[in-house]
Amino acid sequence: MNSQLINADKQLVTVFSHYYSVQLTREEQPVTLHLMPNYEMLLAFNFGPGIPITLGDADYVIGQTAVLGPLQKRLTYELPAGADLIVVNFTLDGFYRLLGVSMQQLRAGDLHDPDVLLNNTCFRDLWERLAHTPQLADRIDLLNDYILTFIAPSDAVSESLMESLPYFRDAAVDPVKALAQTQQVSPRSIQLRFQTHLGYSAKELTRFIRFRKVLGFLTQHYPPTPDWLDLVLRFGYHDHSHLIKDFNYYLGMTPRRFLKQLVQGSICISQAGRFY
Numbered sequence: 001m002n003s004q005l006i007n008a009d010k011q012l013v014t015v016f017s018h019y020y021s022v023q024l025t026r027e028e029q030p031v032t033l034h035l036m037p038n039y040e041m042l043l044a045f046n047f048g049p050g051i052p053i054t055l056g057d058a059d060y061v062i063g064q065t066a067v068l069g070p071l072q073k074r075l076t077y078e079l080p081a082g083a084d085l086i087v088v089n090f091t092l093d094g095f096y097r098l099l100g101v102s103m104q105q106l107r108a109g110d111l112h113d114p115d116v117l118l119n120n121t122c123f124r125d126l127w128e129r130l131a132h133t134p135q136l137a138d139r140i141d142l143l144n145d146y147i148l149t150f151i152a153p154s155d156a157v158s159e160s161l162m163e164s165l166p167y168f169r170d171a172a173v174d175p176v177k178a179l180a181q182t183q184q185v186s187p188r189s190i191q192l193r194f195q196t197h198l199g200y201s202a203k204e205l206t207r208f209i210r211f212r213k214v215l216g217f218l219t220q221h222y223p224p225t226p227d228w229l230d231l232v233l234r235f236g237y238h239d240h241s242h243l244i245k246d247f248n249y250y251l252g253m254t255p256r257r258f259l260k261q262l263v264q265g266s267i268c269i270s271q272a273g274r275f276y
Contacts, residue, residue: 001031001079004136009144014158015094015151017270019143021136023048024083031079034261036215037250038270039200039208041069041095043114047131048084053077053111056252060111065123067112069095070103070199072208074251086130086139089270092161093197097152103199157193168202168209171236176202210235211246215258215269222259 003022008015017040024031044051044066051062056073060066062085068075069090079085096103101117114123126146133139160183167175179202180187194202214235218226228240237243247255261267 001028006140012144012147012151014092014154014162015097015147016088016090018089019140020085020087020089022079022083022085024079024081026082028081030081032266033077033079034267035071035075035077036267036269037071037073037075037208038089038212039070039072039198039205040270041067041090041199042071043067043088043090043095045086045127045130046084047086048082049080051077051079051083051085055111056109058109058111062111064127065114067095067106067114067117069106070108072108072200072204072250074253086143088143093158094151096197097154097158098147098150100152102196104195106199108199157197160193161197168205171210175206207246208250210237211250214243214246218255218259219262219269222262225259228255 001022001024003020006019006021008017008019044062046062046064046066053060053062053068054076055068062077090098099114099117105117106112115121126142130139130142133142160179163182164175164179167173167178176187176190179190183190191201194200194205198205214231217231217234228243231237232240232243235243237246244254247253247258251258253261258267
């Protein structure tokens, strides 16, 4: 398997974090991988066979183009022989700025056709150009040019979302109340910004950030087997069952099964999230 992570051009770092490119030759065996939730939007361009995915409890097949997210559940995908895939990993409201579609229209567990969202064929046309461009570097240049052409400029709401980041890193702070006071707007206005531009509430994000810190800790310190009581206390869970509940909610598996898959090397945890 040939895979590459290509960081965003400096002109686009507020829009997306990276491209993920992966190819398999036609002689290779299919590969099954797991991407942990990152609460970000993914835009996929598939130039090979259909890619079966499982997102939460739903099964889909990525054809040519697909939109996924905000990624709130574990994504399992199978790369078939001959796979040729590029995924754009958006950050904050980058996807909203590119498509101009209210994130409230998207259900996090669904797969979407971007042209259906826009009632246009622009992404089909872009896919055609990319499909006839064999070199990865040239494909990346095409994608960069496209995004730079159609991305909406950063506005006051985008700036306010960037300013909100420190509030979510402090577990002792209610981010909605703090942001409302700092930006002199109502708490409801803050919540509406999150739902429209990001597709989830500030409360949901706060819960996920805590869980994401648990995954980061386990990734860095395993093995040996962790002290589960220490994790509960360290990250502010009520008890062990509370921690297990989050593992089941986000990953659909127990903590011990997660550790087993971590050792097997089939799990990918994105390091791109701006909130953690």
